[in-house]
Amino acid sequence: MVVSPNTNQSKRPSRLLPLVLYVTIALVVLPVVVVASSLLTPSTVVWRHLAQTILPMLLGNTALLLLGVSAGTLVIGTGLAWLITAFDFPGRRQFRWMLVLPMAIPAYVMGFIYMALFDFAGPFHTFVRFTWGQDAYFPQIRSGWGAILVMTLTLYPYVYLLAKAGFEEQAGSNFEAAKALGSSKLRAFFTIALPLARPSIAAGVALAAMESLADFATVRYFNFPTVADGILRVWHGMMDLGAASELAGLLALFSLFLLLIEHRNRGRMKYYQSRGKLPGIPVVKLGGWTAVLATLCCALTLFAAFGLPLLQLLVWAVREFAILTPAVMATYWRLAVNSLTLASLAGGLVVLLALIVASLSRLSGRRTLQNLSRLVTIGYAIPGAVIAVGILLPLAFLDHSLNIMTSELWGFAPGLLFTGSLVGLMYAYIVRFMAIAYSSVDASMEKITPNTVLAARALGANARRVLFDVQLPLIMPGVLAGAVLVFVDVMKELPITVMMRPMGYDTLAVWVWQMAAESLWTSTALPALIIVLVGLVPIKILLDASSAGDKKHIG
Amino acid sequence: MNKKHLFAGLAVLLVIVLFGVGVFVGRANNRDVAAGQVINIYTSRHYGVEPVFQEFTKQTGIEVRFTTGSDAALRLRLQAEGKHTPADMYIAVDAGNLWLAGQDGLLAEVQSTILQNNIPANLRDTNNRWFGLTRRVRTIMYHPDRVSPEQLSTIEALTDPKWKGRLIMRPSTHSYTQSLVSSLIAAHGNAGAEAIVRGFVANETILIDSDTRILEALAAGQGDVAITNHYYLGRLLEGNPNFPIKVFWANQGERGAHVNISGAGITAHARNRANAIKLLEWLSGPNGQELFAGSNHEFPANPKVAAHPIIAAFGEFKTDPLNIGEYGRLQKDAVELLNRAGYR
Ligand SMILES: [Fe+2]
Numbered sequence: 001m002v003v004s005p006n007t008n009q010s011k012r013p014s015r016l017l018p019l020v021l022y023v024t025i026a027l028v029v030l031p032v033v034v035v036a037s038s039l040l041t042p043s044t045v046v047w048r049h050l051a052q053t054i055l056p057m058l059l060g061n062t063a064l065l066l067l068g069v070s071a072g073t074l075v076i077g078t079g080l081a082w083l084i085t086a087f088d089f090p091g092r093r094q095f096r097w098m099l100v101l102p103m104a105i106p107a108y109v110m111g112f113i114y115m116a117l118f119d120f121a122g123p124f125h126t127f128v129r130f131t132w133g134q135d136a137y138f139p140q141i142r143s144g145w146g147a148i149l150v151m152t153l154t155l156y157p158y159v160y161l162l163a164k165a166g167f168e169e170q171a172g173s174n175f176e177a178a179k180a181l182g183s184s185k186l187r188a189f190f191t192i193a194l195p196l197a198r199p200s201i202a203a204g205v206a207l208a209a210m211e212s213l214a215d216f217a218t219v220r221y222f223n224f225p226t227v228a229d230g231i232l233r234v235w236h237g238m239m240d241l242g243a244a245s246e247l248a249g250l251l252a253l254f255s256l257f258l259l260l261i262e263h264r265n266r267g268r269m270k271y272y273q274s275r276g277k278l279p280g281i282p283v284v285k286l287g288g289w290t291a292v293l294a295t296l297c298c299a300l301t302l303f304a305a306f307g308l309p310l311l312q313l314l315v316w317a318v319r320e321f322a323i324l325t326p327a328v329m330a331t332y333w334r335l336a337v338n339s340l341t342l343a344s345l346a347g348g349l350v351v352l353l354a355l356i357v358a359s360l361s362r363l364s365g366r367r368t369l370q371n372l373s374r375l376v377t378i379g380y381a382i383p384g385a386v387i388a389v390g391i392l393l394p395l396a397f398l399d400h401s402l403n404i405m406t407s408e409l410w411g412f413a414p415g416l417l418f419t420g421s422l423v424g425l426m427y428a429y430i431v432r433f434m435a436i437a438y439s440s441v442d443a444s445m446e447k448i449t450p451n452t453v454l455a456a457r458a459l460g461a462n463a464r465r466v467l468f469d470v471q472l473p474l475i476m477p478g479v480l481a482g483a484v485l486v487f488v489d490v491m492k493e494l495p496i497t498v499m500m501r502p503m504g505y506d507t508l509a510v511w512v513w514q515m516a517a518e519s520l521w522t523s524t525a526l527p528a529l530i531i532v533l534v535g536l537v538p539i540k541i542l543l544d545a546s547s548a549g550d551k552k553h554i555g
Numbered sequence: 556m557n558k559k560h561l562f563a564g565l566a567v568l569l570v571i572v573l574f575g576v577g578v579f580v581g582r583a584n585n586r587d588v589a590a591g592q593v594i595n596i597y598t599s600r601h602y603g604v605e606p607v608f609q610e611f612t613k614q615t616g617i618e619v620r621f622t623t624g625s626d627a628a629l630r631l632r633l634q635a636e637g638k639h640t641p642a643d644m645y646i647a648v649d650a651g652n653l654w655l656a657g658q659d660g661l662l663a664e665v666q667s668t669i670l671q672n673n674i675p676a677n678l679r680d681t682n683n684r685w686f687g688l689t690r691r692v693r694t695i696m697y698h699p700d701r702v703s704p705e706q707l708s709t710i711e712a713l714t715d716p717k718w719k720g721r722l723i724m725r726p727s728t729h730s731y732t733q734s735l736v737s738s739l740i741a742a743h744g745n746a747g748a749e750a751i752v753r754g755f756v757a758n759e760t761i762l763i764d765s766d767t768r769i770l771e772a773l774a775a776g777q778g779d780v781a782i783t784n785h786y787y788l789g790r791l792l793e794g795n796p797n798f799p800i801k802v803f804w805a806n807q808g809e810r811g812a813h814v815n816i817s818g819a820g821i822t823a824h825a826r827n828r829a830n831a832i833k834l835l836e837w838l839s840g841p842n843g844q845e846l847f848a849g850s851n852h853e854f855p856a857n858p859k860v861a862a863h864p865i866i867a868a869f870g871e872f873k874t875d876p877l878n879i880g881e882y883g884r885l886q887k888d889a890v891e892l893l894n895r896a897g898y899r
Binding site: 020049050052053054057115119120121126129134142220221223225229232233235236237238239241352385388389392393396399400403413415416419420498499501503504505506510514517518519520 | 567569595601602620621622623624625626627628631632635636637639640641642655726727728733762763764765766767768771772774775776777787886887890891894895897899
């Protein structure tokens with residue numbers, strides 16, 4: 001029997017609920033459909049040209065990037081999460097939260113910093129040439145592996161965070177049982193802990209993979225053209241927006257395919273688990289060289305992904321300080337206010353919509369609706385520039401129709417209400433970042449089992465008390481995490497902001513992009529540092545909240 | 556009304572309120588669009604624009620607001636916004652994009668004797684929809700320790716196998732490369748240009764997506780010759796007068812060096828058209844030229860204005876007389892040619 005917690009609440013099934021849900025899903029999917037609909041009228045000539053020239057390279061590079069970033073984030077993210085969960089070693093408590101910090105550095109900033117450091121003219125290669133001669137071997141950073149390295153270093157925190165949560169919420173008893181039966185700790189990890197955390201880890205890797213598919217700025221620094229880069233090549237270079245949309249439509253279909261795999265994987269692994277007050281996986285104290293090794297693993301990752309880039313930014317910032325004028329200072333201040341406004345608005349809005357979609361689809365109790373609602377995550381794998389096009393065109397049409405209507409009726413034209421304001425921008429952010437908020441909110445809702453609700457109802461709680469006393473506290477961490485992740489991502493966001501912001505509404509990221517495009521690295525430093533630092537605050541709050549939650553669990 | 560309705564209603568209300576906030580914040584930012592004493596600009600040129608516009612505001616009291624972006628995206632936005640666009644002026648960093656904007660009907664004709672007098676005919680649109688304001692020369696750069704100027708002659712000659720592994724250029728994604736190839740198509744036809752580009756590929760040309768980085772790599776010894784815009788060397792010399800790289804004016808014995816422009820046009824639906832024309836005329840005059848071209852070490856489009864001393868020291872040279880609108884017309888061909896030749 002399917003138990004829907006609300007069936008006895010209302011006399012007749014609500015029609016409004018599914019309607020709100022359908023409209024929300026439709027609005028989020030619309031831009032993707034606009035773009036993908038170009039596939040119905042394929043530009044055969046362009047496709048023939050692409051197939052004979054750059055398409056094989058684009059596909060090969062994309063596959064390589066996808067594999068490399070998935071494998072890299074999987075190994076680093078899961079490995080570090082396991083280290084932090086199951087072992088004690090010097091610095092563990094600090095590393096536990098610090099390992100998330102690289103998330104605050106935008107991949108494109110990391111890209112030009114790594115380029116500045118490891119390129120032929122950079123300090124490291126110069127040192128090697130100076131010491132071992134002009135022809136001494138040094139790996140070529142401007143390559144596929146450079147792009148994979150940089151993207152892995154900025155994206156592994158997604159996997160780390162989710163894997164850590166997956167490990168931490170496991171009851172230790174299974175693990176202990178396996179060990180009691182003679183399994184080594186390593187074997188117990190692979191046979192018990194890893195499979196149990198698999199849904200979380202898969203979700204993290206899927207996020208990282210989709211992010212790498214959508215990236216176009218970083219791959220360009222490393223001269224490693226992927227399909228996302230190809231979209232811009234066709235649009236900007238061959239001036240064929242139609243063919244570019246077709247390429248983007250194929251990318252969307254592919255990411256839909258990825259989503260399905262991840263979903264099937266999760267579906268098969270479906271289980272309701274919450275260890276509640278049971279003890280977690282036992283922590284083993286490391287000593288001697290194993291402790292040193294563990295500390296070193298964490299420290300090196302953190303240095304490569306956060307310390308080194310931060311150091312380079314600081315060096316540039318010091319140079320910038322020497323020539324800083326009050327006018328430039330005022331500009332930075334204005335940019336920071338704009339960035340914060342956009343990020344907060346988007347964080348709130350996206351998580352709210354995610355909450356609506358996730359809860360309404362669950363409340364409906366219909367399997368198809370729940371599956372349908374997962375469509376809202378599709379925007380994450382589509383390059384921001386493409387989403388912007390998919391929104392700009394229909395919204396501009398709406399704007400023009402509205403203006404024609406008002407001038408016919410009342411003789412006045414309000415101008416561009418949608419494309420000329422923050423509405424278009426927010427809409428694009430929603431489409432692009434819904435996946436992050438949705439998976440976060442949805443995962444926390446997964447923890448609310450039908451039993452929890454039934455138990456509460458059986459104990460006499462009414463629907464409102466169930467919502468406020470049982471459900472909300474359980475999903476709050478997920479809601480908060482979703483909002484924070486979107487906030488940080490919007491702070492870093494580039495292509496959508498560049499294309500859809502109102503006149504003169506510049507952000508820190510836009511400034512960094514402009515200066516980087518002109519190779520004025522010192523001028524990127526302060527705004528980039530502000531992006532990183534502002535991103536750190538909510539990340540810290542989030543981590544404190546989650547560890548406070550843990551303590552409550554244990555205590 | 557039951558609770559589910561209440562919940563859904565509240566959510567919808569909240570979305571509407573947030574929508575209102577979005578419209579308000581965005582439009583408050585645009586509040587003085589209609590006020591008259593303002594010019595709104597879409598620009599893909601984002602270096603040194605602020606000081607120039609500040610000076611203009613100081614002299615005229617007209618406020619200048621601008622939105623930066625990439626060329627194609629700004630054009631798409633102009634097109635989508637149609638007659639409601641807030642933009643009065645479009646500034647681009649190459650002739651190809653201006654030509655395309657003119658072609659798409661995004662720019663309006665401007666009849667101004669000041670502009671006619673200040674800007675030479677080959678640096679502006681034949682229909683006066685856009686005007687070149689600065690000239691940038693894409694030419695050969697070399698390290699004097701490893702290359703002597705006698706070894707250099709034309710862009711085409713860099714396909715000689717003796718430059719194998721020694722040449723640095725910019726990837727095909729950049730409009731600078733595309734315009735250069737367009738000029739090769741104009742000079743040699745499609746097949747001739749393709750043979751030249753294939754020569755670059757066969758020479759295992761190193762591709763770096765930043766002219767500054769190219770010059771730094773050249774100085775560090777990653778290559779011996781390169782093709783970049785002249786002003787990037789000017790910028791590096793400004794910071795370090797001993798920067799070792801030297802400029803070589805290419806193709807002097809024949810058609811002349813490849814020159815491009817940074818320029819502007821008035822949008823077809825400009826609401827502050829008079830102000831925008833005033834700015835355009837000011838930019839073409841001595842004061843504007845000095846600031847606009849000089850701050851970026853570019854050559855003024857106005858022949859009566861002297862170049863910045865650092866680039867004046869690069870010496871006299873002859874430029875390709877080709878009408879620069881051709882770069883726009885040939886851009887698609889150039890990109891397809893680059894793809895066919897395997898130039899990344
Ligand atoms: Fe430039």
